[in-house]
Every structure is written in C-alpha cells, then in structure tokens.
Amino acid sequence: MKKTNSAQYTIFVLVLFTIIVPFIPLILWSLSEQWFYPAALPQKFGLRAWNYIFSTAGEQIIRGLVASFSVALTTSILSLFIGYPAGRALGLYNFKGKKFIALLLLLPIVVPPLSTSMGLHLWFLHLNLTEHFLGVVLVHLTFCLPYSIYVISGVFSDFNPDFEAQARSLGATSWQVFVRVTLPMTLPGVTVAALFAFLLSWSQYLSTLIIGGGKILTLPILLFSLMDGGDRPVASAISLIFICPVFVVLAASAQSLGRQGLRGIR
Numbered sequence: 001m002k003k004t005n006s007a008q009y010t011i012f013v014l015v016l017f018t019i020i021v022p023f024i025p026l027i028l029w030s031l032s033e034q035w036f037y038p039a040a041l042p043q044k045f046g047l048r049a050w051n052y053i054f055s056t057a058g059e060q061i062i063r064g065l066v067a068s069f070s071v072a073l074t075t076s077i078l079s080l081f082i083g084y085p086a087g088r089a090l091g092l093y094n095f096k097g098k099k100f101i102a103l104l105l106l107l108p109i110v111v112p113p114l115s116t117s118m119g120l121h122l123w124f125l126h127l128n129l130t131e132h133f134l135g136v137v138l139v140h141l142t143f144c145l146p147y148s149i150y151v152i153s154g155v156f157s158d159f160n161p162d163f164e165a166q167a168r169s170l171g172a173t174s175w176q177v178f179v180r181v182t183l184p185m186t187l188p189g190v191t192v193a194a195l196f197a198f199l200l201s202w203s204q205y206l207s208t209l210i211i212g213g214g215k216i217l218t219l220p221i222l223l224f225s226l227m228d229g230g231d232r233p234v235a236s237a238i239s240l241i242f243i244c245p246v247f248v249v250l251a252a253s254a255q256s257l258g259r260q261g262l263r264g265i266r
Helices: 002-030 048-056 058-092 096-112 113-126 133-157 164-170 172-202 205-214 219-229 233-266
Strands: 032-034
Touching: 002 032, 002 048, 002 233, 032 048, 048 113, 048 233, 058 133, 058 172, 058 233, 096 133, 113 133, 113 205, 133 172, 133 205, 164 172, 172 233, 205 219, 219 233
Parallel strands: none
Antiparallel strands: none
16 A cells, blocks of 8 residues: 555646746746856846836736637637537437538548638638637637537446436426536536637637637747747746646636546446
C-alpha cells in the first residue's frame, strides 16, 4: 500500500511539475523590467506590466475578458444543444450513412482552420454575419461542435436504453425520463463535451480575427497584438490573465466529475 501511495504521489508531483514549469518564464517576464541575454533571471524586477494592465489597459482587458467569455459560453451551450441529440443518434443507433456522417464531422478538424475560416468568410459576407458576435460564435461552432458530438456519441455507445424503457413503463413522461434518467447517467460526458467546447472557443484567434474583422476584440486578439508590439512583460501578464479562467473551468469540472464519480461508487 505504501509503495502504491508513493508511486501515486510521484506521478502527481511529476504532472504538477510539467504543468507549472511552462508558466515560470511568463511569471518572470511579467515581473521583469530589465532582462537581457544571457542572464538566467531578470536583472531588474518591477510591476510595470501589471500597473499598465490595471490602469492604462484595464478597461480594454475587461472588455476582452467579457467578449471571450460570452463567445465561449454561447458556443459551448449551442454545442451541447446541437451535439447532444446528434451524439445520441451516432452512439446509440445504426443507420445507413452513419460512417459517412462521422467522416463528414471530421472535416472541420482535419482541414486547416485558415481554409475553413476563409471559406466561411465568403458565405458570412453574403449573410452579413462578419464583424458580428453571431458570426464569431458560428465559426467557433464549426470547430467545437464535432468534438462535442464525438464525446457524447462515445458516452451513448455504452448507454443502455433499457433504463429509459423501464422509467416509461412506470409512468414517467419523456421529460422526466430525460431529466431523471438519461441526463444523470450521461452528465460526466456532457460536462467533458462542454469543457472541450468552451476551451476551444476560448483559445480561438485566427477564426475570430477573420470573421470578427477586428470588431470583436476577444482576449486572444488583444494578446497577439501586444506580442506583435514587442512588449514581452505586458504580453506575459496578459497571457497569465488569459490562462486563469481556463484553470478555473478545469478545476470546477474536475470537482464536478469527482462528485459524480463518488455518487456512482456509493
């Protein structure tokens, strides 16, 4: 038992080390005022970058956070709304053309994002969806929806519909069957699908720039513009802000999945 605990602790430390190490240079850059090669550490530390973010660029950063969160949340909800029935159909039923549809869903993932975004840009111009919130959400949905469908279809491939039939035989309505039987049994997979969609949308830069046309200023757009400006301390500070919501979503999802797993064991 002690050897098992020791091995688990070692693996945990290694994983934690792997996660934390890439962020150490960002933290050092965000706290530096002078850092020149070949010095291993900054020659002068300071809070200039953070003062700039919370004073001069504070309002712009908040707008970027709100825009990114709004787009990612809307995309995640739509991905679940469309992906849940589609994933159920792919995972639970066998029908003609199923393999072709599954292959078709892979195209937005396999094709380079630049090609997909440029192709959609032509259609969105005719539909007046460029430089609009809805257009950005739809182009994000193109990349996020296949992941949601595949995750949910994997959940339903192991789902037993007899549980639903038993609930109906006891007088449950279709809505009661979904809320009390189907959704609780598939909730871990739904949580993972929502997390995938949110994180993919949150990190989209190229598609947002092409369809948004610079009018929808999400945090990745602001981050890349600061990186092009050559101010590494400010860009590093923005990167840390950009990463924080991702960690919050991951921690909340892990805690939720952990509670659901404990309920299943009990």
